[in-house]
Amino acid sequence: MTAGSAAKTVKAETGNWFKGPVANLTPLDRARARRELSEIASAAEDEGFPRVAELLAGKSKLASFLEAVFDLSSFMRDCARKRPDILDALFDQTIDERLISIRASIAAAARAEDVSEKTLMMALRKLKLEAHFLIALADLAVEADTATTVRRLSDLADACTSAAVDFLLREAHFQGKLKLTDPENPSEGSGWILLGMGKLGAHELNFSSDIDLVVFFEPEAPAVIDPLDASELFARLTRRLVRILQDRTEHGYVFRTDLRLRPDPGSTPLAIPVQAALLYYESRGQNWERAAMIKARPVAGDLKAGAAFLRELQPYVWRKYMDYAAIADVHSIKRQIHAHKGHGEIAVKGHNVKLGRGGIREIEFFVQTQQLIAGGRFPELRGRETVPMLGQLAARGWITAEARDALTLQYWFLRRVEHAIQMVADEQSHTLPEDNEGLERIAHMLGFADAEAFSKEFRASLQQVEQHYAALFETAPELSSGIGNLVFTGDVDDPDTLQTLHRLGFERPSDICRVIRTWHFGRYRATQSAEARERLTELTPALLEAFGKTRRADEALLRFNDFLAGLPAGIQLFSLLQSNPALLKLLATIMGAAPRLAGIITRRPHVFDGLLDPALLSELPDRAYLAGRLAAFLEAAKTYEETLDRLRIFAAEQKFLIGVRLLAGSIDAGRAGKAFSDLADLTIGAALDAVIEEFSSRHGKVKGGKTAILGMGKLGSRELTAGSDVDLILLYDHDADAEESDGEKPLAPSHYYTRLTQRLIAAVSAPTAEGVLYELDLRLRPSGNKGPVATYIDAFRKYQRGEAWIWEHMALTRARAVAGDETLCYAAEAEVAEIIALPRDAAKVAKEAGDMRKMIEEEKPPRDLWDIKLIPGGLIDLEFIAQVAVLTGQAEAGERTTGTGEILARLAPGFADAQVRQELGEAFSLYVSLTQMIRLCLTGHFERQDVPPGLSDMLLAITDLPDFGVLEAHVRETSQRVRKHFDLLLRAKRK
Template sequence: MAETARYLKDVAADVIRPLSQTEIKAATAVLKDIGKSEPMVAELMAADAPLKRFLVAALTLSPYLRETATIAPHLVESAITEPLEVALEGWTASARDCWRPIDNRIPSETEVMTSLRTAKRSLAFLLALADLGRIFSARETARYLSAFADAAVSAAIDHLLLAAHESGKLRLKDPAQPSEGSGLVVIGMGKLGGQELNYSSDIDIVVFFDPDSGIVPDPIDGTEIYGRMMRRLVRILQERTADGYVFRTDLRLRPDPGSTPLAVPMEAGLLYYESRGQNWERAAFIKGRAIAGDLAAGEEFLRQLVPFVFRKYLDYASIADIHSIKRQIHVHKGHGAIAVKGHDVKLGRGGIREIEFFAQTQQLIAGGRMPPLRTRRTEEALKALAEANWITPEIADELTDAYWFLRDVEHRIQMVRDEQTHILPETEAELKRVAFMLGFAETASFSEMLERTFRIVERRYARLFEQEAKLSGVEGNLVFTGEQDDPGTLKTLTSLGFERPSDIARVIRTWHYGRYRATQSVEARERLTELMPELLKAFGQSSRADEAMLRFDSFLSGLPAGIQLFSLIGNNPNLLSLIVRIMSSAPRLADIIASRPHVFDGMLDPALMAELPTRDYLAERLKTFLAPARHYEDVLDRLRIFAAEQRFLIGIRLLTGAIDGAVAGRAFTDLADLLIEQSLAAVQREIEAAHGRFAGGRVAIMGMGKLGSFELTAASDVDLILLYDHQDDAYESDGEKPLDTTRYYTRLTQRLIAALSAPTAEGVLFEVDMRLRPSGNKGPVATRIKAFRKYQQEEAWTWEHMALTRARMVCGDESLAEEACAVVADALSQPRDEEKIASDVREMRELIEKEKPPRDIWDLKLIPGGLIDIEFIAQYMRLVAPARGLSIDTNGMSTGDALTAHGQEMMPQDDLATLREALALFTELSQIIRLCIDGPFSRKEAPAGLVERLSRAGDCPDIRGLEGEVKRLSKAVRAIFRKVVSS
C-alpha cells in the first residue's frame, strides 16, 4: 500500500508521552518480561532509543495494547523488526485465505474463527502502534482496517458457501472460488463502505441474494438457507472466544429489518427501495460498496440502486428530511452546547456526523445530475463538492482537516480499551490519556483544539441547515432505524415521559418502515420524520403517554394516507394538541377514529370550535351529505357515516370545553332527531314501494327518556314509540303485496328499528328501546293513536305517566303529532292524589335502588341523590302541579328547564338552586365520561387525561376534590328528594 516501506523504528522521539511513573514501571515490566522470549525486544529494552520510550508510553496509555502484548509477545518483536506495510498486508492476506482447504481438508468453522481472530489481533496491535507513532495517518489506519474487514467477511462467506456446497445444500459453480457467480452479495455500509472504519468499529453490512443464480437447488429455499448462513456469519465474526473477536456485525440496515430475513432476495430489495425506501437509506447507500460474495453481482445491484440514491432532479425537498435525521441522532451531551468532557465526537454538536451529513445531504441533492459527487469517502465528497462549486475550497479544506482530526480523536478513544465508543472521558485523568495519545503535552491545549474544531464544524453545518434552532426541539437520541433499540433513544424517550420506551421505539420503527398505508409514501415518511420530535414531545407531556401513543398508532394504522395529516399537524400545532388530548383522555374517541378514520376529516375544518352544532347547522350538512344517495342501503350507510362524524365532532367540542354538557346533550339529540327522521322517511319509501299505502295513513315518532328531554349522550340509546292512524274503513294497503293494518305497521316499525340499529359496514346508528310503549314488551310494537289515548286515560300506571312527562314528538305526520301531543297534555293535566303519587315515586326509587344499586360514587345516575333523584323530582312536580292549580307544560323541555318551570312555584329557591347546580355538574361529568370511555368510570383505571378533564369540568384542583363535591351535592339532593316526595 506504500511505495517505501516504513518501520516502527522510524518513530519520532517523544511523539507521545507516558501517562504516569506508576504506569511506566508497569509497562516496562511487561516489555522486559516479553524480552525473555523475544531477543530483539530484550535488546531494545537494554538501549535508550526513541522506540523504547515510545513502546513504554504506548503501553501506559492503552490497557488494551498492554494486554495484547502480554497475550501475544511475538507481536512486539514483529512490530519492532518488520516493515509495517508488509506485516499488515500479510495479516490481511492470512485472514482472506483462512477458508481455503489444507491437504484437501476444509477448515472447520472453529479453525476459521481462530485464524480470523489471530489475524485481527495482530493487525490491530501493529496498526495501533503505527498510528500512535504517527507513522500512519488516520486515513491509512481507516483504510487498513477496512481492507481487513473486507478480507475477513469475504473469507467467512467463502467458508460458508463451500461448507454448504460440501453438505449438498448448494451447488457452487467453482468450489475453488465459492463466491464467484453465487449471486450472494454482501454490501458494506457506513464507514466500512467508505473504507473509513474506526479502530473498534462495528461493521454494517446488508446481504442480498439472487434466487435464480443457479446454485440453490430450489430457489424457494434460498431465504432459509442464506438466513441460516448469515446467522453463522455473525457468529464467526463477532462471538467472543479465548482469542477475542473479529468485528461486531450489524445487519440492521437491510430493508425493513423487523420483518425481513437476514438475507434479502435482490428483487425484493430493489422493490422495497423503489416503493418504500427512506431518505436515511438513500444517505446510507451513498457509501454502499460490494465487499464480499459475488462482487460482480454486487456492483450490478448497486448500479440498479443509483436512481433511488441519486434522483434525476435537484432534490432540495429531501434536505429537511435529511436534516431531521441528524436531529434524530443528536445526543444530550455535546448537542445543546460545545463541550469537551463527555462530548460525543461522532454524534455531538460539531462532530463527525455533522461533517458526514454536510457532504451526504448535498450529494443527495445534486448527485443525480452530477456523477462526480457520487463518491463514498467523506474527504473525496468534500473535494468533489468544491470542484463542482457547491462549496468553496476553503470550506472543503476546513471540514476535511476537522474530519481527520476528529477521526484521530475517535481512534484514540477506542484504542484505550478496544471499546466501540465515541464519547470523550468525563474525568481529567482519562482525558489526559487521550490527549497524550494524540501528542498533546497537556489537556488544556487538546481541549482548545477540540473546541475550535467543533465550532468550525458547527458553524458550517448550521449555515447549511438554517432551520437548526427551530428543528432541534428535542435533545437526545431519536434513532428509529435498524431492528434493535438504540440505548440513547430509549433514554430520550424516557426523559420525554414514556414509561415503556422500547414499545414506543418499536411502534415508531413500524411507521418508518412503511408498514402502514399512511406511511408507505416517501413524502409521508419525510413529513413524519420532520414531525417526530414535536410529536414525541407533545405525547410525552400528556399523562400516561405510552397509552396515548399506542392509541395514535392504532389510529395511524387505519388511515388510508398520511401525508395530508402529517403536513397539517406540522403546520398547525393546535391540531397536534387536539390529537394528543383525544389519545390521552378519550379512549372511546380514539377507538372511533382508529376504526373510522373518515371522522377525522371534520377536525380539519378551521371553524370547528367556533360554530355551535345547532339543529339547522346539522340539518343543512345532512341534506347535502344525503343528496347523492340513490338506494335504501346507500341512505342507511350515509346516515351512519354522517352520525359517526358529527357525534365525533360534537364530542371534540365537549372534550375541549368549546361547549358544555347541556349544549352537547342538545346537539346529540338534535342529531338523533334528524337521523330518525331520515330513517323513517327511507323506511316508509321502502314499505310503500312494496306494499302501498293506507287511506288516511299517518305515522309519527314520539321520543321518550333522554331523547325526549334533549339529554342524549355520545353513547345513549333512543327510547321510541311509533304511533300511527288510518281511515277506519281501510283494511288493507293498496300495493302489489297488500298487508292488513297490524302487519303493515308492525313491519314498518321493525324495519325502522333495523334501519337504526342493524349493523352495516358503517356500524349502527342507535340501539333502540321501545319498552315505554303502551303495555311495554307485551304490547304491539306499533300503537294506533286511539289505543294510545285509551291506554293513557284508563290503564297507564304512575311510572308510565312519569315517563310521559319527557315525551316529545320527534318526526312524522304533523297532524298526528298534534293529536299525540294533545293526548299527552290531557293525560298530564288530570288532578292527582298527591299522597299516592308521592308514595308511587318513593316506591319506584326504592325498587331501583334495590335492583340496581350504584357501583360507587361515580355512578352518577344511580347514586342516592344522583340524576334519577333529580329527574324524579321534576317528574313528580309535573304530575302533582294540576292538583295545586298550576298549568305548566314542560314537555319538550330539558330536565333543568322543567325543574325551573315548576320549582319556581313549588319549592324553596335555595333547594331549586341546589338541584340545578347538582344537575349541571352531574350532566357535565356524565357527558364527558360517556364520551371518553366505554363502561364505568374508575378513578384508578381511567386515563389520566380524562381525570384531569373531569376535575377541570368540576372546577376542582384534583379528582379527590371533585369526588368530595359529588358527595356534597348528592347528599343535598337526596335530602331535597325526601322533602319534596314526602308522605
C-alpha cells in the first residue's frame, strides 16, 4: 500500500465517519463476511468510488466493523453493494452532517422546478434509503445512542411527510384548487392538519416502523377556495399522500402509512373537518382515543392549525380529576398488556419484544396509565416521550427512583433489540428469531459474545419490566381496595354481597350466590373435604375479581362451576391458584373468553395438569418437542386399543396447551398453525403405525408393500387451527408380482389397502370414551368420494397426469407427505412436484380459478364480514392466488413450500410487484391471526353481536389495534384490497 493510500485509510478511520471508536462487532461467518466485503469493494471500484474500495480492501478497525455489519444485515449489505456512494459521502461529512443534508434535500425535492409525483417518489425513496442506512450504521457502531436513533428516524419521517404534503399543496395551488397564502411556504394557512400518532408523535419511531397519521382539515382556512369542496379535496390529497409515501416501486418505499386511528375509521373519510372531529371526541370519543392523543403531534401540513386543534382537545384528553374508572376502562381496552407475575420462564426464541411479556408496550403503558390519572392536575406529566415522562413521574413521587432507573435502562435496551431485529432485512417485525443462527445474529448485532449471553440479559430485562408493571396495578388505588362484602352462608342472599357481586361485573348476583353456596355444601368431589372447602373459601374473592374482569362474569363463573363439578379432587388446584395469580388470570381468561377451551377443561379436567408445568410458556411446541412427549406417553400402552386411547388423550392435551400458549401470547398464530399441524402429523402417523401392526397380525403383509399419507388442505400447508378437520390422501405401493398378503386371512393388494385405510379412518375418527382424534376428510383423493379410499401410487400418477381437473392440481400445491414409509413419502412428494411443474396454459388456469371462486361465492356466500375464509378478498382468494402462481411457474425458485404465506412472499416480480406481495402477505398474516384465535376460542360461528368481550380483547391484542370498530374497518379495507389484487392478477394471467 502506498503512503498516500495509507493516509486515506487513516483519514477514513479518524476523519468523518464516526466521532469515536466503533463497536467491536463480529460476523457469524468470517470467511463468508470477507467474501461479501470483497464483492462490495469490487462494486465500489466499478462504480467509480476508489476511496470506498480501498477502505473495504484494507485491514483497519473500520473495515472489520463494516465486514461484520454486512454479514449480519442483508439490508445493509445489499444497500452498500447497490449504493457505494452512500459510504463515499462519509469521507467528507459526518453521519450527523449528512443526515442534515439529506433532510434539506428532501425538502428541496418537493419544490424543484420540474418536480412531478413520479420524480418526487423516486427522490424520496433514494434519500430515505440513504438516511435509513446511515442511521442503522451509527446505531450498530454505537456512535449514536438509541434515543438519538429514534429521534433521527422520526425526523426523517417528518421530513418525508412534509415534503410530500408541500408538493401536493403546491400542485393544488397551481391547478386552482387551493389559493395558498405563500406558495413558497405551502403548508402555512393551508388548513391541512396531519397529526403524527404513537411512536411518530413521540419522536420514538423504530427502524422499520409504520407511521400513524390522523388527518383533519379546516374548511375555513385562508387557502380553501370553496369550503363545500374541501372534504373531497383533502380526502383526495390524503389518498395521494399515502401513495407517495407507501407504494413500493423499483426504488423501494418511503414509509408504510396507517390512517386507522382516525375517528370511526369504518365510516369516515380519510380527512375529517376539524369541527366534526372535535364534536366526535367530546361526545363519542373513547378512552383508548384519549390515551392515543397523549402522543399526538403536528408533523406536517398546517402546524399552527394542528397545535390549535390539540389545544382544543386538551379538556377531553386531560381530565381535572383523578379518573380511576377511566383508567380501569383503558386497562381493559389495552388488552394486549398482561400483568404477569412469573408464570413460567419467558422463552427468548420467538418472543415479541413489543407486545410480549415484559416488553416495550408494558413500559409505555406503565407511563401512559399514570399520565391519564394525573395529567389533568399536573401539566408537566403531559409529555409525549416515554423516558422523560418516567423522570417526571419520579420527580412528582408517582413512581420510585428505582422504577424510573430500571424502566429507563430496559426501555432503551429493548428498543435496541427491536432495532436489531428490524435492521437484519428492513422488515417490520418485533419478534426474535426462532432458529439458533437467527438468535446468534441478533446477539452479535448487539455486541454480545453469543446467543446465550444475550438471552440471559434479555430474560432479566423482561422480568424486571414485568415486575414493575405488575406492581403498578397492584398498587393502583382503584384496584387495591377491598372488594366489599362476600358472605355465602345460610340460605338467604346477603344484600351487601349482591351489591359487591354486581359491582364486580356479575349481572345475576343471586344466581352466583346460589352456585357458590353449592361449593360450600361439598356437593362436588373436589369440595368434599373440609380442607378443600377452606382453601376454596380463601380463594373465592380472587376468583370473583378475576372472573369479573372477563366482562362476561356470569358465564365465566358458571363454566368454572362446570369444571369444578368434574374435578376428582380440588386441594392441589385451589392451593396452586391461590399462590399463582397469573395462573388464576389465565384460567379466568379461558372461562370468560374461550368457550371452546373451557369445554375441553370441563370434559377433560386432566388437561389442566399441563398448565402446572412452569416451563410451559417458555418451551416452543415444535416437532421435536411434541415427538419426544408423544414417544414417552405411548411407551406404557400395552394394547392396540390403549394406544388409540392414549393418542386421543395426548392430542387433546397438546391441542389445549398449544391453544393456551397462543392465548397467553407466548406463540403467534403462525407458530400455532405449525404446532397444530405437527401434532396431527405425529399422532396420525402413530395411529397408522398401530393400525398396520394390528392389521398385519391377521392379514399379514403385501410383498414390497408401503403406505404413505399425503396431508392436504390446511394440514398440507401447516396452517391447521384448533378446530380443523384433516384432509388426507392415502397412497400405497407394492411389488409388481404381489398377488395377495401373506397372513392368516390373505387379501389382494387393492382390497388389503382399502381395508387398512378404513381401519385407519376408524382408528382416528371413531368416537371412544376419550373422544375423537381427528375428523378425517378423504374427498381430495382421485375421483373424490367415488374413488377407492386408498390409491395405488401408479394410479395416482396416471390420474393426476391424465384426468385430474385444474382445481385438483391447485389442491395438490398444498400436498405434503406427513406419515408412512419414508421411501414412498419421498417418491410421492417427488411425483407431486413433477405434476405441479408440468407446463400449463396460464390463461386457462387463471380462468378456471376465477370461475371456481365465483361458483363458491354463489353457492356458499359468506355469512358476514367475519366469515374470513369466504368473504370476497378473504382467505380463499389468497389461497387461490398462491396456488395459481405455483401452477403457472410464477413463484420464485427455491425449496418447495406448501405454506400459503411463504408462497405469497415468493410471488415472481413479473406476476406481482413488491407492493402487492407485501399487501397480500400482510392480509394473510391478519387473517391467520384472527382465524387461529377465533377457532381456538369458539366452537361455532363468530357472532359479532354475541362475541365474548374477552375474545374481542384478544383479537385486538394480536392485531395491535385499539378498538373493535377499527379492527372491523381494517378487515374490510384489507379484504377490498385483496379482492382488487385477486381480480388484477388473475385477469392479467388470462391475457
